[in-house]
Amino acid sequence: MIIGGSASQKLAAKIANELKCPLIPIETRRFPDGERYIRIKGELDNEAIVVQSTGYPQDENLMELFLILKNLKSMGIENIKVVIPYFGYGRQERRFKSGEAISAEIISELIEVAGATEIFCINLHEESITDFFQIPTHNLSAMTLIASHIQQNLDNPVIIAPDKGALGFAKEIADILGCEYDYLEKVRISPEVVETKTKKVNVKGKEAVIIDDIISTGGTIVNAARILKEHGASKVIVSCVHPVLVEDALLKIFAAGVDDVIATDTLLSDVSVISVAPLVAAAMLK
Incomplete structure (x- = not known):
């Protein structure tokens, strides 16, 4: 079952097509005060693949990802694979100055706590980010x-x-x-x-x-x-x-x-002419 977040719905559909898996729609909207509403609209089995880039706006896309993952976990889904084509907050994987937040480490921990059981990324800015996860993590090359x-x-x-x-x-x-x-x-x-x-x-x-x-x-x-x-x-x-x-x-x-x-x-743009869907699908089938 493939679930595409707001930032990666087109890519999620392509991955679903490659894997010949059903694409589960989600309803997402914003309350008047800016808070996000998420609803998964479909029947799920024990495994789900969530596709969501966490680029600009990073905070919104990350919060949506957290809500989707925690929601799936509370619904009893035990195997939640997460495809993060572009990993936001990945530029700081270590502390350069005293007191700095190691953002890549913090985001990695939050994604894992939210319910992810396996991670697939594409050309992380730093390979060492994979070490922040305690679950299987794959850094694919495009x-x-x-x-x-x-x-x-x-x-x-x-x-x-x-x-x-x-x-x-x-x-x-x-x-x-x-x-x-x-x-x-x-x-x-x-x-x-x-x-x-x-x-x-x-x-x-x-x-x-x-x-x-x-x-x-x-x-x-x-x-x-x-x-x-x-x-x-x-x-x-x-x-x-x-x-x-x-x-x-x-x-x-x-x-x-x-x-x-x-x-x-990995991010939608006018020059996004090469799809990573076959790369992700092949990694899923290994």
């Missing part, structure tokens, strides 16, 4: 899906990480495609001049694909795109798993000369 899309649409790509932190994603995709990959690094030319360029690969005349896990404000991507254009890339494509894309991020990216932006549907 890079194979992104690689497949690139293979179908580009002839001779080179995969570029916008910084060293995203190099692992670039390598994962390049290994699948059998193509070159690199990352952008800052090189100090003089005490006053710093140049950003690819570490080893010449992108001149090539189709450069920038890859990252999350695109939020788009600042890093805009800088990377301009540099690749300056170094002669024939085309610049931007790809990511989670298209957070706050405010005018997408506009800024295209204004920087990017030819296309592709992302998965």
Whole structure:
């Protein structure tokens, strides 16, 4: 039985189709004072799969998830698998300064207490978040899906990480495609001049694909795109798993000369052209 939260109903329907499982509708509305109302409208057996991204608005989507999970638990559902395509509050998995809340740990504990018995996430911002759960937790990678899309649409790509932190994603995709990959690094030319360029690969005349896990404000991507254009890339494509894309991020990216932006549907957006439903369904069947 698949239950889709407000943030992921379309994806939940796709997962239900992949698994050939019934999709159970829910009724959700807001009381005049802002509190949420949740009702599960369907007959359930002993197992349920809840699909809910916890991106913006994070607090509302998390509260809805907590209500759904606790409701299922109180209804006697013993096996509650939770698919969290985008894990909100996942940026802080440790305490950097004294007194800071470790938000990823707190949210993980609340999800587990609410009734989850197994967790499926996609490209967590930090792999270590899985350690906060005491129940089976899976961090799935959407890079194979992104690689497949690139293979179908580009002839001779080179995969570029916008910084060293995203190099692992670039390598994962390049290994699948059998193509070159690199990352952008800052090189100090003089005490006053710093140049950003690819570490080893010449992108001149090539189709450069920038890859990252999350695109939020788009600042890093805009800088990377301009540099690749300056170094002669024939085309610049931007790809990511989670298209957070706050405010005018997408506009800024295209204004920087990017030819296309592709992302998965862990979050709904205008560029969510790759569905993670097959990835989730396959993990459920293992």
